[in-house]
Amino acid sequence: MNIYDVSQQAGVSIATVSRVMNGNPNVSEKTKQKVLDVMKEIGYTPNVFARGLGLNTMKTIGIMCADSSDPFLANAVYYLEQNLRKSGYDSFLCCTGYELHNKQKYLKLLLSKRVDAIVMVGSSFLESNKKDNAYIIEAAKEVPIMLINGYLNHSNIYCTLCDDHQAVYDIVNRLIKENRKHILYLYHSKSYSGLQKLNGYKDAIHANDLPLEDGLMQLCTNNMYETKDQLLHLYQNGLKFDAVVAAEDVLAIGSLKFAKAAGLKIPEDICVIGYNNSILATCCDPELTSIDNHVETLCITTINTLMRVLGGHDVPNKTTISNDLILRDTTNFR
Amino acid sequence: MNIYDVSQQAGVSIATVSRVMNGNPNVSEKTKQKVLDVMKEIGYTPNVFARGLGLNTMKTIGIMCADSSDPFLANAVYYLEQNLRKSGYDSFLCCTGYELHNKQKYLKLLLSKRVDAIVMVGSSFLESNKKDNAYIIEAAKEVPIMLINGYLNHSNIYCTLCDDHQAVYDIVNRLIKENRKHILYLYHSKSYSGLQKLNGYKDAIHANDLPLEDGLMQLCTNNMYETKDQLLHLYQNGLKFDAVVAAEDVLAIGSLKFAKAAGLKIPEDICVIGYNNSILATCCDPELTSIDNHVETLCITTINTLMRVLGGHDVPNKTTISNDLILRDTTNFR
Numbered sequence: 001m002n003i004y005d006v007s008q009q010a011g012v013s014i015a016t017v018s019r020v021m022n023g024n025p026n027v028s029e030k031t032k033q034k035v036l037d038v039m040k041e042i043g044y045t046p047n048v049f050a051r052g053l054g055l056n057t058m059k060t061i062g063i064m065c066a067d068s069s070d071p072f073l074a075n076a077v078y079y080l081e082q083n084l085r086k087s088g089y090d091s092f093l094c095c096t097g098y099e100l101h102n103k104q105k106y107l108k109l110l111l112s113k114r115v116d117a118i119v120m121v122g123s124s125f126l127e128s129n130k131k132d133n134a135y136i137i138e139a140a141k142e143v144p145i146m147l148i149n150g151y152l153n154h155s156n157i158y159c160t161l162c163d164d165h166q167a168v169y170d171i172v173n174r175l176i177k178e179n180r181k182h183i184l185y186l187y188h189s190k191s192y193s194g195l196q197k198l199n200g201y202k203d204a205i206h207a208n209d210l211p212l213e214d215g216l217m218q219l220c221t222n223n224m225y226e227t228k229d230q231l232l233h234l235y236q237n238g239l240k241f242d243a244v245v246a247a248e249d250v251l252a253i254g255s256l257k258f259a260k261a262a263g264l265k266i267p268e269d270i271c272v273i274g275y276n277n278s279i280l281a282t283c284c285d286p287e288l289t290s291i292d293n294h295v296e297t298l299c300i301t302t303i304n305t306l307m308r309v310l311g312g313h314d315v316p317n318k319t320t321i322s323n324d325l326i327l328r329d330t331t332n333f334r
Numbered sequence: 335m336n337i338y339d340v341s342q343q344a345g346v347s348i349a350t351v352s353r354v355m356n357g358n359p360n361v362s363e364k365t366k367q368k369v370l371d372v373m374k375e376i377g378y379t380p381n382v383f384a385r386g387l388g389l390n391t392m393k394t395i396g397i398m399c400a401d402s403s404d405p406f407l408a409n410a411v412y413y414l415e416q417n418l419r420k421s422g423y424d425s426f427l428c429c430t431g432y433e434l435h436n437k438q439k440y441l442k443l444l445l446s447k448r449v450d451a452i453v454m455v456g457s458s459f460l461e462s463n464k465k466d467n468a469y470i471i472e473a474a475k476e477v478p479i480m481l482i483n484g485y486l487n488h489s490n491i492y493c494t495l496c497d498d499h500q501a502v503y504d505i506v507n508r509l510i511k512e513n514r515k516h517i518l519y520l521y522h523s524k525s526y527s528g529l530q531k532l533n534g535y536k537d538a539i540h541a542n543d544l545p546l547e548d549g550l551m552q553l554c555t556n557n558m559y560e561t562k563d564q565l566l567h568l569y570q571n572g573l574k575f576d577a578v579v580a581a582e583d584v585l586a587i588g589s590l591k592f593a594k595a596a597g598l599k600i601p602e603d604i605c606v607i608g609y610n611n612s613i614l615a616t617c618c619d620p621e622l623t624s625i626d627n628h629v630e631t632l633c634i635t636t637i638n639t640l641m642r643v644l645g646g647h648d649v650p651n652k653t654t655i656s657n658d659l660i661l662r663d664t665t666n667f668r
Binding site: 060067068069071074075077078081082085090091092093094095097102105106109113224225250253256260279280282283284285 | 394401402403405408409411412415416419424425426427428429431436439440443447558559584587590594613614616617618619
């Protein structure tokens with residue numbers, strides 16, 4: 001028996017149950033009574049209830065990320081920690097890797113440590129086989145689950161995303177308007193956000209009545225030297241391209257190394273656009289034009305949403321953050 | 335009453351107490367009896383004992399790092415997680431920031447979650463005021479404490495370090511032999527390892543009978559553009575230098591940006607050496623010669639040591655790992 005059952009049986013939202021348990025006055029007397037009756041009937045004495053009475057909360061949030069050595073995820077974890085601390089919460093981070101059984105194990109472990117909520121960072125937590133997301137939905141019956149850059153439409157799951165589809169669509173569209181007609185797209189992940197980006201590319205190509213060429217969509221590893229070699233091989237075999245849009249900055253930097261090796265001028269012969277606007281984008285020479293997906297805003301929004309959820313407020317299931325293009329030396333847009 | 339008290343009162347090492355509790359046969363009957371007598375006498379029924387019986391262990395290790403967005407720390411956390419998992423342990427990470435009271439709070443929090451040991455990554459956990467390290471020594475009475483890149487000589491604290499002093503000493507010495515006589519040293523941290531590196535620089539200058547110039551030891555922020563501006567300002571005010579040794583790769587990349595702005599050739603006019611051999615060292619152009627402090631080896635060694643400690647073996651208090659110089663395009667050593 002959990003908060004989810006109470007909400008189902010009382011026919012009210014989880015937020016309403018949470019409000020009743022937190023003594024929030026913003027609930028009608030009738031609704032409040034209905035919820036309390038159900039709780040009594042099914043013998044529900046939840047952690048969350050005790051928490052509302054200040055008895056049982058550790059004021060600790062669990063954070064899950066696949067790999068802390070990924071610069072985007074590492075930054076996200078940093079901003080989440082900072083903002084949780086400002087809100088009076090401690091946090092535990094679990095680096096789960098990419099295998100489903102490890103993600104499941106860590107989620108259980110965090111729940112056993114009685115965290116107040118769980119933040120899952122990065123779209124790698126959503127499996128392509130939807131049945132495999134059952135472990136997240138199950139956990140959401142116990143505590144609020146916050147997803148960053150992933151979307152799962154279910155009660156007590158709250159998603160904050162950057163609009164990756166739009167960002168890639170916009171840049172590809174802009175390149176075409178600037179007369180770049182052979183745009184190479186590089187990606188290395190087929191995660192939720194990875195597919196959003198890829199679809200942004202495809203949709204922009206379609207919208208401009210250009211042919212969608214398989215050779216211009218290249219799956220890479222996230223090793224910059226392997227990307228360089230892959231592009232050199234394609235180039236030497238006659239693939240023509242006058243722009244590179246990369247789903248990660250590291251792939252864009254591989255492209256810069258390719259251009260140097262091939263004797264191509266940037267941005268005249270080939271312009272290059274990265275994604276994430278990470279520290280890598282400013283380390284390279286020429287410095288990289290990159291799409292900034294506002295990881296800090298993403299994290300602040302997630303924590304603000306979480307605080308509202310824990311306070312028993314009604315909160316939308318999905319919040320979308322827009323992106324910005326940061327222009328540097330690998331493009332020459334008019 | 336804890337394992338430390340038992341070892342004190344029985345006049346044996348903590349490792350011996352641990353061996354007795356783990357039923358390790360490698361203890362004399364006499365010693366075993368003495369330890370068991372003391373435990374009975376002081377009414378010691380420790381977590382660790384229950385753990386030895388397989389009753390109480392969560393097989394979970396706490397990891398503390400100051401800031402997961404630092405590439406060196408992020409990599410270390412990644413390798414620790416990987417190797418703990420291989421050894422059958424889960425891990426919790428706390429990003430503590432740099433303030434003492436937050437470090438203390440997180441250490442307590444991890445202990446309250448009954449972790450089997452704590453790994454502290456990075457020398458920022460050792461305070462310059464030695465009294466402030468009492469919280470670590472106190473925690474070591476409950477569980478083994480593993481320090482990475484920090485050294486504290488106390489029972490149940492195990493340190494794995496890279497020899498930062500030697501690494502900087504060697505590179506400065508080599509630069510002088512190559513006839514670079516005005517070596518600029520850039521650093522941004524005065525942590526234990528930060529001071530080791532700085533002393534390596536000073537000692538190499540002394541050993542070669544060169545004058546130690548204050549202007550050639552520059553404290554920087556860890557922002558590459560600020561480093562660039564700082565060097566430009568020094569250069570325009572007449573400071574002469576023909577080599578830069580940086581305590582972090584990001585400072586070395588700031589130096590590359592300075593050289594480009596000042597119209598200096600690398601490595602002819604100025605050679606540049608970074609530290610950590612992070613991904614940043616290969617993003618830049620020219621690619622950066624950098625000291626590799628073997629973060630993976632450091633982490634593997636730490637976890638191997640920890641497993642021996644948890645198994646009740648005698649383990650040295652300090653293990654030192656050597657460094658390597660990775661030559662790339664910012665030096666032209668003969």
